[in-house]
Amino acid sequence: MARGAAAARRGAAQRRLNRAGAGPRCPPGPRAGPPPAARPPPGPARASISTATVETVERPTKGAYTLAGVGRAYQQKGRTVHALSKVDLEIRSGDMVAVQGPTGGGKSTLLQLLGALDRPSTGTIALGGELLSQLGDARLGAIRGREIGFVFQHFNLIPTLTALENVETALVPLGVSAEERRSRASEALESVGLGERGGHLPSELSGGQQQRVAIARAIVKRPAVLLADEPTGNLDEETRDEIMNLLEGLWRDQGLTLVIVTHDSAVARRAQRRLHIKQGSVREVA
Amino acid sequence: MFTTYLRRELVHRRKHSLIIAIGMALAIALVVVVNAVSAGVSAAQSTALASVYGVGTDITVTQAAEPGEGGGGPGGFSFGADEGTTAEDGTTTLEQTQLSTARGITSFDAADLDTVLAVDGVEDATATLSLESTSFSGEIPDFGQTPTEGSTGGMPAPPSGGADGAGGSSFGVDSFSVEGIDLGGAALGPLSSVELADGRTFESTDGGADVAVLDASYAESAELAVGDVIEVGGAELEIIGTVASTSADAATASDVYLPLDTAQTLADLDGQVTTVYVQATGSDAVDAVQADLEGALPEATVSTQSDLASSVSGSLGTASDLVASLGTWLSIIVLLAAFLIAILFTISGVTRRTREFGTLKAIGWSNRRIVGQVAGESVVQSLLGGAIGIAVGLVAVLVINLAAPSLSTTSTGGDAAAGGAPGGTAEGMAGGMGGGPGFGQQATTVAADVTLNAPVTVGILAIAVGLAVIGGVLAGAIGGWRAARLRPAEALRSVA
Numbered sequence A: 001m002a003r004g005a006a007a008a009r010r011g012a013a014q015r016r017l018n019r020a021g022a023g024p025r026c027p028p029g030p031r032a033g034p035p036p037a038a039r040p041p042p043g044p045a046r047a048s049i050s051t052a053t054v055e056t057v058e059r060p061t062k063g064a065y066t067l068a069g070v071g072r073a074y075q076q077k078g079r080t081v082h083a084l085s086k087v088d089l090e091i092r093s094g095d096m097v098a099v100q101g102p103t104g105g106g107k108s109t110l111l112q113l114l115g116a117l118d119r120p121s122t123g124t125i126a127l128g129g130e131l132l133s134q135l136g137d138a139r140l141g142a143i144r145g146r147e148i149g150f151v152f153q154h155f156n157l158i159p160t161l162t163a164l165e166n167v168e169t170a171l172v173p174l175g176v177s178a179e180e181r182r183s184r185a186s187e188a189l190e191s192v193g194l195g196e197r198g199g200h201l202p203s204e205l206s207g208g209q210q211q212r213v214a215i216a217r218a219i220v221k222r223p224a225v226l227l228a229d230e231p232t233g234n235l236d237e238e239t240r241d242e243i244m245n246l247l248e249g250l251w252r253d254q255g256l257t258l259v260i261v262t263h264d265s266a267v268a269r270r271a272q273r274r275l276h277i278k279q280g281s282v283r284e285v286a
Numbered sequence B: 001m002f003t004t005y006l007r008r009e010l011v012h013r014r015k016h017s018l019i020i021a022i023g024m025a026l027a028i029a030l031v032v033v034v035n036a037v038s039a040g041v042s043a044a045q046s047t048a049l050a051s052v053y054g055v056g057t058d059i060t061v062t063q064a065a066e067p068g069e070g071g072g073g074p075g076g077f078s079f080g081a082d083e084g085t086t087a088e089d090g091t092t093t094l095e096q097t098q099l100s101t102a103r104g105i106t107s108f109d110a111a112d113l114d115t116v117l118a119v120d121g122v123e124d125a126t127a128t129l130s131l132e133s134t135s136f137s138g139e140i141p142d143f144g145q146t147p148t149e150g151s152t153g154g155m156p157a158p159p160s161g162g163a164d165g166a167g168g169s170s171f172g173v174d175s176f177s178v179e180g181i182d183l184g185g186a187a188l189g190p191l192s193s194v195e196l197a198d199g200r201t202f203e204s205t206d207g208g209a210d211v212a213v214l215d216a217s218y219a220e221s222a223e224l225a226v227g228d229v230i231e232v233g234g235a236e237l238e239i240i241g242t243v244a245s246t247s248a249d250a251a252t253a254s255d256v257y258l259p260l261d262t263a264q265t266l267a268d269l270d271g272q273v274t275t276v277y278v279q280a281t282g283s284d285a286v287d288a289v290q291a292d293l294e295g296a297l298p299e300a301t302v303s304t305q306s307d308l309a310s311s312v313s314g315s316l317g318t319a320s321d322l323v324a325s326l327g328t329w330l331s332i333i334v335l336l337a338a339f340l341i342a343i344l345f346t347i348s349g350v351t352r353r354t355r356e357f358g359t360l361k362a363i364g365w366s367n368r369r370i371v372g373q374v375a376g377e378s379v380v381q382s383l384l385g386g387a388i389g390i391a392v393g394l395v396a397v398l399v400i401n402l403a404a405p406s407l408s409t410t411s412t413g414g415d416a417a418a419g420g421a422p423g424g425t426a427e428g429m430a431g432g433m434g435g436g437p438g439f440g441q442q443a444t445t446v447a448a449d450v451t452l453n454a455p456v457t458v459g460i461l462a463i464a465v466g467l468a469v470i471g472g473v474l475a476g477a478i479g480g481w482r483a484a485r486l487r488p489a490e491a492l493r494s495v496a
């Protein structure tokens, strides 16, 4: 799970960008747009990218999001609930973003939109230059399989599969050979410190261990983005720190974009950027 | 991953899988058994028919006795006061033998055979005379009443003993069927489906001679052998041979076979026959020949093999009906129930696993892959059930075949099937009054015992496997469709 391996897949141009933007404490240099607060909405997002090198225009930055006028409304018993409204947001590749806010504010809704699990009712979302809001189910599925890793509050492991097999499921859509699947999965388990537990069923693992397996499953495909919805919500404090250290380490080493929804300010403080969502509106916390 | 996941699901959700499999197994086992038994019964039916009517017979021509005319069938015995010998203590010893056509049918002019042969589409025909020999012997103590009342009344007379209240009286009723065979006749009729067991069969020089060929099983039960003498219609005939059915399980059509003219003489029915066996030029000609024969012989009953098959009764007929109606419906109902169980359980499984499928969709599994997984699971469960069902079904069929139930078959009634040989089985006779004088209105015209042998063919097994696959695919398609319809975002919110 070396960072080089991830980068190799993304191609030479990409590698350069990743290197440049990977360090969490050295925010993006040449390709970066204006700072988040000052960032102009939709169209300009594209324009700001085009100010970068020619290479980046040809190969839009992986793991970078541009949301413009995004709204998501649900019909609830004849009533329209605006879970999100008019969200303009730019997330750069390699950002670590914490999303906070009261319950029912729309955090999970935002994460599902970023995760290509759902399409907005209004507005556009682009990931790495691809307009998610316009793609069909099959294309969204393919993008999820390739680019996006998920970590859930309830771990969501397949209960009948062993830890190793659970990690392998993430490689199934990529069509890698069984052998490679196996070796990459055990490598990923190794990287989350569960090399020995590959043969165990989820029910035979502690909550923290289950979440590690889920993280291994999320990163085994070397995604551009890692989305975590309250990943420590079901864990005690000590385990919470363990998992956070793990996620932060992966983020730093692999240069992926990490978005974490959390109720926990201690977790949020570790992030580079913090968003606050309340009644469907997103606000950047300085 | 497909097989690993599938295996893990089957193993970890054993109860769920077992319910689907057991439902399917039950249905498949039933299909196998019903199919095998039904094939066995229909084979038994044609065996029975062949043993009675001979091979190659398409149509039989008979003539029903006119009701009230008393024609055909042994009339009640009547003993005048001067008959029998009365011993000094007053006991009367009675003995009487009758040789006549079986009740319900009557004889007709042998010239009708020529009429039959002249009909278009008739390939060949032969005539026989079916008779029933009944002898009564008894001793009746003198109770100062005429002994006839006890015996002419029909049913009530027991074969022996004093159940009639007449203590000390004893009766014996002996009955066997006799078939007069046209020696020059075609290779048709009752003797066409027999093989020689002992001695020799008829030759053309036997015409008019006092010789008889016996059914081997009748000969055994009557303790008679080649070279012995049998009394028929008051004459002593030499037994020249015994015959057995070519199908080992069935008895032959008649107990005793005589040359046709010998039988006619003994029964006082010169120039008379009871049955004409007809072979048509082809199976497509049968219906036309039947119609023409009915036109040419308005008095006669003309029956085709399929009429005869439907007239087969007795336990074989019952089995055939049971298998055809109850068995088929039961299999269909159980099969539908099994399919329903498979579908409902698959759907409930998918519902329970909503979040699991949502998660898989979230990590990029295509709908096709998830549908395939669900369908694969239910197909394997159903196939498992199919395999268990085939095994159970085979064991059940094996048990049936080991038990080899003997189905007695009788074609009864004075109409369609009245053409066969008269007489009950030897067994029937041993039973007592079955064929005795005055035995009610039922004319037993054909009887044979056939052992049921239920075959299991590759076809049945293929059908069983096919049904299991259909059930699995059906359940899998419906369950898979439910899984495919799940929106990943909502599936992930599900709190299952």
Ligand SMILES: Nc1ncnc2c1ncn2[C@@H]1O[C@H](COP(=O)(O)OP(=O)(O)OP(=O)(O)O)[C@@H](O)[C@H]1O
Pocket (backbone or CB within 6 Å): A074, A075, A076, A081, A082, A083, A101, A102, A103, A104, A105, A106, A107, A108, A109, A110, B490
């Ligand atoms: N599928 C849906 N149908 C109807 N309403 C929905 C649906 N999903 C979300 N909502 C509504 O949208 C709003 C935002 O929900 P969301 O799950 O995004 O909140 P959240 O910030 O994640 O809350 P929590 O912290 O409790 O997880 C809520 O009012 C919720 O009831």
Ligand SMILES: [Mg+2]
Pocket (backbone or CB within 6 Å): A107, A108, A109, A229
């Ligand atoms: Mg939430």
